Amino acid sequence: MKKKVGFIGWRGLVGSVLLERMIFKNDLSKINIKFFTTSQVGHNGPKINNKKFGILENAYDLHKLIELDIILTCQGSTYTEKVYFNLRKLGWKGFWIDASSCLRTNKNSIIVLDPVNYNFIIESINNGCKTFSGGNCTVSLMLMALGGLFSENLIKKIFVSTYQAASGAGSNYIKKLLLEMGILHNSVEKEINKNNFSILKIENVVSSLLKSKKFLRRFNDVPLAGNLIPWIDNDNGDGNSKEEIKGEFETNKILNLKFLDKVIIDSICVRVSTFRCHSQSFLIELKKNIFIKEVKEILCNHNKWIKLIDNTKSDTIANLTPSMVSGTLKILLGRIKKSNFGNKYITAFSIGDQLLWGASEPLRRILNILIKL
Ligand SMILES: NC(=O)c1ccc[n+]([C@@H]2O[C@H](COP(=O)([O-])OP(=O)(O)OC[C@H]3O[C@@H](n4cnc5c(N)ncnc54)[C@H](OP(=O)(O)O)[C@@H]3O)[C@@H](O)[C@H]2O)c1
Structure with a gap:
């Protein structure tokens, strides 16, 4: 029997990109979906390929939510905070899939990015895990870009400077x-x-x-046009923004690395006036000296979405830009070179669509794993 799935936050940026992908991949035919809202209860739900999806249900109605097998929310942390714990208290044992950061630090949840941590996801499901968060957008995009070096256990430390789009x-x-x-x-x-x-x-x-x-x-805010804002999310109180501390914590949680194996990651996260797609500049300390040719091979072989851009002026300015990757699943990776810091240090620059691999696509893929159970 098809699983009953409730979709909350489908009107927002992440939710609408996710819905678009689900329609394109024909996922809706595999589930019995109900659409919820926090602000438009009783309005018409979406009409997709001439099929009407009924009236929008109240996303705060626990009696409606408790009937679902899977809840997929792209609504935001405040919503999750208000609903998730009350629903679990009522004894709901369904699968919760969440785009927000609310449950990423929760010990009962795992952060999903299956091209990077598929085996850990399956192991966790077999061990009874019911709560799945998408990762922070830049963390997921970094792991998609540098996944080869992570899986070969070659990375000691990374310093990241992010250039995050307005839509983030x-x-x-x-x-x-x-x-x-x-x-x-x-x-x-x-x-x-x-x-x-x-x-x-x-x-x-x-x-x-x-x-x-x-x-x-x-x-009522700092201008972004013709400007940039070198602070994203709240103040962590230790000189870092909340966005910056997600890098090390989430990377190690996604990779399920234990204390002694942890990769050190530090960053400065910046909002820039691009519309869509996050860019990141990396300074990476490797565990050993490796030729750049070999580094590129390892990176390329990790997943089919990586597109390597030659480190030349013409290739970089023509192909390594947010506008070249927007709306696609490609992960652009260029500016790979040895750093003056020493022979174990390399630099790289990567760009990916934060609304796809950085948010909606890992959620769509975990949904597909769960509906087959
Ligand atoms: N944006 C990103 O790049 C990104 C990346 C990774 C993770 N996330 C996380 O994903 C969650 C959702 O982010 P988001 O960027 O999708 O937020 P958003 O675009 O602001 O949408 C959130 C909700 O706002 C409501 N809304 C009110 N007016 C709207 C309008 N005119 N158009 C569309 N929606 C409207 C909708 O809920 P109702 O229908 O219930 O009113 C919608 O689901 C957040 O927790 C965020 O941190 C975002």
Whole structure:
């Protein structure tokens, strides 16, 4: 019999990308799906390939949720916090699949990224695991990119600088970025279209606007257009942002590495004004000196989604950009070279779609593993 699956958060960025993939891969035909909402109870559910999916159910109604075999949520941590524990207290024994960070640190959950930790996932399911979280977007993308070096146990330490797209902060952030771009453009439109435009005047107007109280009040936030923000998520109180501490914790949890084998990871995470896809620059300390040719072979052989970009100017600027990978499952990997730090150090730069491998695809794949049980 088909499993009863409740989908919460399907309207949001991660949820709608996930739904699109599920339709494309014909996953909906394998399950009995019900759509839930936190804000539109009683509205019509989605219409997919001319099939209507009924009225939206209340995502907080525990009596409705308890009937489900699997709950798939892309709603966010606040929702999970409010519902998950109460549902388990009521004795619900179903599978919970979650895009948010809420349960990633929970000892009863595992973080899923099956091209990297398939055996651990299966072992955990056999041991009774019922709670599955998707990893942090940059962590999952890093593991997809550097998986070969991790699986060969070649990595000692990594320092990562991230360049994270606006959409990483949800639907509203894309809207904010576009509105800001529009306002900035409008403010200099006349001048920019003159043949003898004054670039200094344009730059002055735009820079003053970005700093103005009016602009800050309009968005109630730091501008992202023409800017960057070197802090993502809350303050961890130790000099790190919450986003930065996820790197080491989640990597070691996904790889199921015990204390002595743990890989050290440190980072600075930055929000940039790209729309979609997260980029990351790595400085990697290997456990031994390996030729770059061999490093590339190990990286390429790990999974079929990696696309290696030659470390030349023309290949890099043409092919190693967020716009080249947006909306695809490819993991771009370039700038691989030995570092001046020493012969065990290499650098690399990777880009992947954070809404696919960084969020929705690992969830879609664990759903497919669970519905076959
Ligand atoms: N964005 C990423 O790149 C990313 C990557 C990895 C993990 N995550 C995690 O995934 C979770 C969901 O993130 P998200 O980026 O998908 O959040 P989001 O786009 O802000 O959507 C979250 C929810 O907001 C509600 N909503 C209200 N107004 C909406 C509108 N106009 N359009 C669409 N939805 C609207 C929807 O719920 P109702 O239908 O119930 O109202 C929707 O499911 C978060 O925990 C996030 O941390 C995100």
